[in-house]
Amino acid sequence: MTKIEKPYQIEIAGVGGTGVLTAAMLIGNSALVxxxxxxxxxxxxxxxxxxxxxxxxxxxxxxxxxxxxxxxDVLLSFELGETARAAHKIIPKDxxxxxxxxxxxxxxxSAKKGxxxxxxxxxxxxxxxxxxxxxxxxxxxxxxxAGDLRSQNVVLVGALFAIPGFPLTKDSLKKALEIRFxxxxxxxxxxxxxxxxxxxxMKELMK
Amino acid sequence: MADKKTKMLLSGNEAIAxxxxxxxxDVAAAYPGTPSTEIxxxxxxxxxxxxxxxxxxxxxKVAFEVALGAAWSGLRAFTAAKHVGLNVAADPFxxxxxFGGMKGGFVMTIADDPSFHSSQxxxxxxxxxxxxxxxxxxxxxxxxxxxxVKYAYEFSEKWESMIILRSTTRLSHSRGPVELGxxxxxxxxxxxxxxxxxxxxxxxxxxxxxxxxxxKKMEEIKEYSSKSKWNVVTKGKDPLLVITSGVSYxxxxxxxxEMGINPTVYKIGFSxxxxxxxxxxxxxxxPKCLIAEEVEPYFELEVKALAAENGINVKIFGRKEKVIxxxxxxxxxxxxxxxxxxxxxxxxxHEDTLPSLAEINEQLPNRPPELCAxxxxxxxxxxxxxxxxxxxxxxxxxxxxxxxxxGFMPPLxxxxxxxxxxxxxxxxxxxxxxxxxxxxxxxGDSTFFHSGIPPLINAIVNNAKFVLVIADNHLTAMTGxxxxxxxxxxxxxxxxxxxxxxxVCTGLGIKNVEIVDPYDLDLTTEVIGKAIDSGELSVIxxxxxxxxxxxxxxxxxxxxxxxxxxxxxxxxxxxxCVRTFACPAITFDDSKKKAHVDEAACVGCxxxxxxxPYDAFTKR
Numbered sequence: 031m032t033k034i035e036k037p038y039q040i041e042i043a044g045v046g047g048t049g050v051l052t053a054a055m056l057i058g059n060s061a062l063v064x065x066x067x068x069x070x071x072x073x074x075x076x077x078x079x080x081x082x083x084x085x086x087x088x089x090x091x092x093x094x095x096x097x098x099x100x101x102x103d104v105l106l107s108f109e110l111g112e113t114a115r116a117a118h119k120i121i122p123k124d125x126x127x128x129x130x131x132x133x134x135x136x137x138x139x140s141a142k143k144g145x146x147x148x149x150x151x152x153x154x155x156x157x158x159x160x161x162x163x164x165x166x167x168x169x170x171x172x173x174x175x176a177g178d179l180r181s182q183n184v185v186l187v188g189a190l191f192a193i194p195g196f197p198l199t200k201d202s203l204k205k206a207l208e209i210r211f212x213x214x215x216x217x218x219x220x221x222x223x224x225x226x227x228x229x230x231x232m233k234e235l236m237k
Numbered sequence: 238m239a240d241k242k243t244k245m246l247l248s249g250n251e252a253i254a255x256x257x258x259x260x261x262x263d264v265a266a267a268y269p270g271t272p273s274t275e276i277x278x279x280x281x282x283x284x285x286x287x288x289x290x291x292x293x294x295x296x297x298k299v300a301f302e303v304a305l306g307a308a309w310s311g312l313r314a315f316t317a318a319k320h321v322g323l324n325v326a327a328d329p330f331x332x333x334x335x336f337g338g339m340k341g342g343f344v345m346t347i348a349d350d351p352s353f354h355s356s357q358x359x360x361x362x363x364x365x366x367x368x369x370x371x372x373x374x375x376x377x378x379x380x381x382x383x384x385x386v387k388y389a390y391e392f393s394e395k396w397e398s399m400i401i402l403r404s405t406t407r408l409s410h411s412r413g414p415v416e417l418g419x420x421x422x423x424x425x426x427x428x429x430x431x432x433x434x435x436x437x438x439x440x441x442x443x444x445x446x447x448x449x450x451x452x453k454k455m456e457e458i459k460e461y462s463s464k465s466k467w468n469v470v471t472k473g474k475d476p477l478l479v480i481t482s483g484v485s486y487x488x489x490x491x492x493x494x495e496m497g498i499n500p501t502v503y504k505i506g507f508s509x510x511x512x513x514x515x516x517x518x519x520x521x522x523x524p525k526c527l528i529a530e531e532v533e534p535y536f537e538l539e540v541k542a543l544a545a546e547n548g549i550n551v552k553i554f555g556r557k558e559k560v561i562x563x564x565x566x567x568x569x570x571x572x573x574x575x576x577x578x579x580x581x582x583x584x585x586x587h588e589d590t591l592p593s594l595a596e597i598n599e600q601l602p603n604r605p606p607e608l609c610a611x612x613x614x615x616x617x618x619x620x621x622x623x624x625x626x627x628x629x630x631x632x633x634x635x636x637x638x639x640x641x642x643x644g645f646m647p648p649l650x651x652x653x654x655x656x657x658x659x660x661x662x663x664x665x666x667x668x669x670x671x672x673x674x675x676x677x678x679x680x681g682d683s684t685f686f687h688s689g690i691p692p693l694i695n696a697i698v699n700n701a702k703f704v705l706v707i708a709d710n711h712l713t714a715m716t717g718x719x720x721x722x723x724x725x726x727x728x729x730x731x732x733x734x735x736x737x738x739x740x741v742c743t744g745l746g747i748k749n750v751e752i753v754d755p756y757d758l759d760l761t762t763e764v765i766g767k768a769i770d771s772g773e774l775s776v777i778x779x780x781x782x783x784x785x786x787x788x789x790x791x792x793x794x795x796x797x798x799x800x801x802x803x804x805x806x807x808x809x810x811x812x813x814c815v816r817t818f819a820c821p822a823i824t825f826d827d828s829k830k831k832a833h834v835d836e837a838a839c840v841g842c843x844x845x846x847x848x849x850p851y852d853a854f855t856k857r
Contacts, residue, residue, distance in 0.1 A: 045604065059246050062246050069413045070413075071407055071410060071411045071412075079606035080821055081605060094484060095487070098568065098569045111602065114597050118597075122591065135602075137815070141815050156600065
C-alpha cells in the first residue's frame with residue numbers, strides 16, 4: 031500500500047439525508063483505488079431521522095476510525111450551521127474548511143416563536159476563529175446546474191479534491207463513482223459534472 | 238460483493254456477513270437492532286444464491302433458538318443482535334452455553350453500543366460471556382472480523398460450543414479495506430437432528446452432570462487461549478504493559494504512534510476464557526499495566542485478581558483508578574491522557590482561546606432526531622392528544638422502542654415511559670391496575686409482534702383496562718425497513734405467510750378492535766375518543782405505510798409525490814402548524830408571518846391541511 035506518513039484526515043459534517051455516507055464511501059473507495067490505507071467511521075440509527083450526521087475519514091498511517099480534536103486536515107460541511115458544530119476537529123490555523131451555504135432548519139426551531147437560524151456571518155465568525163482557510167460554496171446552486179439537487183454532496187467532494195496536496199486523484203474518484211453506480215454511465219457522468227463544478231469553484235475561490 | 242481476492246471497503250457488519258457467507262453458514266436468523274442490523278441485511282442480500290436459509294425472526298430469542306436448532310442438527314448456524322437483544326435471548330443463551338453439543342458451528346455476533354449512540358444502555362456483552370461460561374472473541378478491524386468469523390466456526394465445531402463475536406458500534410459502523418476470500422459453491426444445506434436427550438433436554442439431572450464438564454472444557458480452552466493467534470503481543474522497550482481489545486486497540490496504537498512511546502501491547506482477541514498464563518507472564522515483566530477496554534472493567538477485575546493471586550508486584554491502571562473514564566466509549570485522546578497519567582506526566586493543557594463546543598452549541602439550533610415529514614406516527618400521536626384534550630384528559634402514554642419513541646419530542650410530548658421492547662403494554666397493565674388515570678400505550682407493529690402479545694393477553698386475563706394504539710407502518714422502520722409479519726415476504730424477498738394485527742387481537746377475543754388511517758385525522762380522533770369513553774380494553778390499529786418507504790416506492794415507480802403549499806392569502810400566521818404539529822417540511826417565515834412548506838421535503842400526506850384551522854394548506 032502507498033505510504034502516507036502522517037494520516038490525512040477528513041471530517042464530514044451534515045444532517046441525515048444530505049448524502050454524508052455516500053460522500054464518505056466515494057472518498058474511501060478512491061483511496062482503495064489508489065491503494066492508500068483508509069479507515070472511516072459513520073453513525074447510523076437515530077441520527078438518520080434529521081439529526082446530525084458526522085463521518086470521519088483517515089487516510090494513510092491511521093489505526094482507529096476516530097479523528098481526534100484539532101486533527102482534521104479538512105472539514106467538509108454539507109450544512110451551514112453544522113460547520114460550526116464540527117469546528118473543534120480542524121487543525122488550528124492550517125486546516126481547510128469547505129462549507130455549503132445551504133441551510134436546513136430544524137423543525138424544533140420553527141416551533142419556537144422568534145427563534146432564528148443563525149446568520150452566515152455568525153457561523154463564519156465562529157469558524158474563522160479556528161482557521162482562515164474557509165471556503166463557502168453554494169452547492170445547492172451548483173447541484174441544480176449539474177441537473178440533480180441530490181448531488182450537492184458530490185459538488186462538495188469535488189471542492190475537496192481541489193485542495194493543494196490532497197492525496198486522492200480525480201481519476202480514482204471517477205472509478206469510485208463507477209463502483210458506486212455499477213457502471214451506470216449516465217449517473218456517473220452527471221455526478222462527474224457535479225464533481226467538476228465543485229472542483230472548479232474551489233480552484234476559483236483559492237486564486 | 239465480488240468473489241476472489243478482491244479488496245473492498247467494508248463496514249465491520251458487512252465484513253462479518255461476508256465471513257458468514259465464506260464460512261458456508263447454513264442457517265442465519267436475526268431480529269434487527271442498531272448497530273447490528275446490516276449483518277443480516279447483507280446476508281439476506283447475498284445469501285440467496287448459496288442455498289442457505291436466512292430469516293428475520295420475530296425476536297432475538299426466537300432467532301437464537303432457530304440458530305440453536307440448526308447447530309444441533311449439525312449445520313453451521315449464525316445469529317446477530319444488538320447488546321440488549323441478548324437480554325431477550327438470555328434464557329436459551331445460558332442453557333445453550335451450558336449444554337453445548339453444537340455439531341455444526343454456532344457463532345453469534347452481539348454488537349454493543351458504548352456511548353449510547355442508539356441504545357438505552359451500554360451493557361458489556363463480555364459480562365454475559367463470563368456469567369454463562371460462553372466463549373467470546375473480539376475483533377478490532379473489519380478485516381479481522383471477517384477472518385475471525387471463519388476461524389470461530391472451526392473452533393466452535395472442535396469444542397461443540399457456541400462463540401460470541403463481540404462487536405461495538407465503532408467496529409460495526411467503521412469501514413476499512415477487506416480482502417475477500419471465496420464463498421463455497423451453492424449446496425442443499427440439509428442437516429440431521431440425532432436424538433440425544435442427555436445432551437439436549439435440560440432437566441436438572443442433566444444440567445448437574447453437564448456443569449462440571451463445561452467447567453473442565455473451559456479450563457482446557459483457557460490454555461488454548463494463551464497460545465491463540467488472536468491474542469497478540471507487540472513487544473516494546475518501555476516498562477509499561479497495555480492490555481486491550483476490540484476497537485480500543487486501534488486507539489491505543491493511534492496514541493502510541495502520536496506520542497512516540499514504546500510500551501508492550503497485549504491485544505486480546507480471545508477474551509473468554511482469558512489467556513491467564515500469558516497475562517501472568519507479561520505482568521511479571523512489567524512494573525505498570527494500563528487496561529484499555531470498553532465498557533465494563535472486565536479485563537481489569539480479572540487481571541487484578543490474577544496479579545493478587547500470583548503475588549505479582551505490578552501497578553494496574555484502569556477504570557477503577559479513573560485513568561480510563563468509567564462510562565462511554567474510548568478515543569485516541571482519552572488514551573493519550575491515560576498514558577500521561579500512568580507515566581506520571583502532566584495532563585495535556587487546553588489553554589487556547591478557541592471557543593468550546595458548549596459555547597458554539599449555544600449559538601446553534603439543536604438538531605435532535607425527529608419523526609420524518611409525513612410520518613404517520615406524528616398524525617397518530619396528534620389524534621390521541623386531540624381526543625384526550627377534547628375530553629379534558631391528560632392520558633398516561635407508555636411508549637415503546639422504534640421511530641415512534643421520537644413522539645417524546647415537543648410539541649407532541651406523547652411518550653411518558655420507554656423501557657424495553659414491548660414494555661409499553663406491560664407498564665400500561667401496571668399503571669391501569671394502580672391508578673384511575675386513562676392509559677394509552679403506543680407500540681409499533683414490529684415491536685408488538687416482537688414482545689407485545691404476552692402483555693396484551695395479560696391485560697385480558699387480569700381485567701386491565703386501557704386503549705392500546707398500534708402504530709402500524711408495515712415495517713421495522715427504525716432499523717431501515719425490514720419486513721414484518723403483515724408483509725408476507727421473507728428475508729430474501731420471497732412470498733411467505735402473513736399474520737395481521739387484527740387477526741391476533743380479535744383472535745385473543747378483544748371486542749373493541751378498530752382500524753384507522755391516521756392521515757384521516759378527524760376520524761382517527763373520533764375513534765380513539767370512543768375507545769377512551771368505553772372504558773374497556775380496546776385496540777386501535779393506526780395503519781399507514783412508513784412515509785420514507787412510500788417516497789421510495791413512488792420514486793421507484795417513476796411517479797411524483799403529491800406536494801402541498803401554503804396559500805399566503807389565507808394563512809394568518811397563527812403558527813398552529815409549527816407549534817402543535819411540527820412537520821419538518823413546514824417552517825415559519827418570521828418576516829412574512831406566514832407558514833411555508835419546503836416542497837423538497839414534503840411527501841404529500843396532507844395532514845397539515847386538517848391541522849390548519851384556516852385551510853391554508855393546498856395541494857399543488
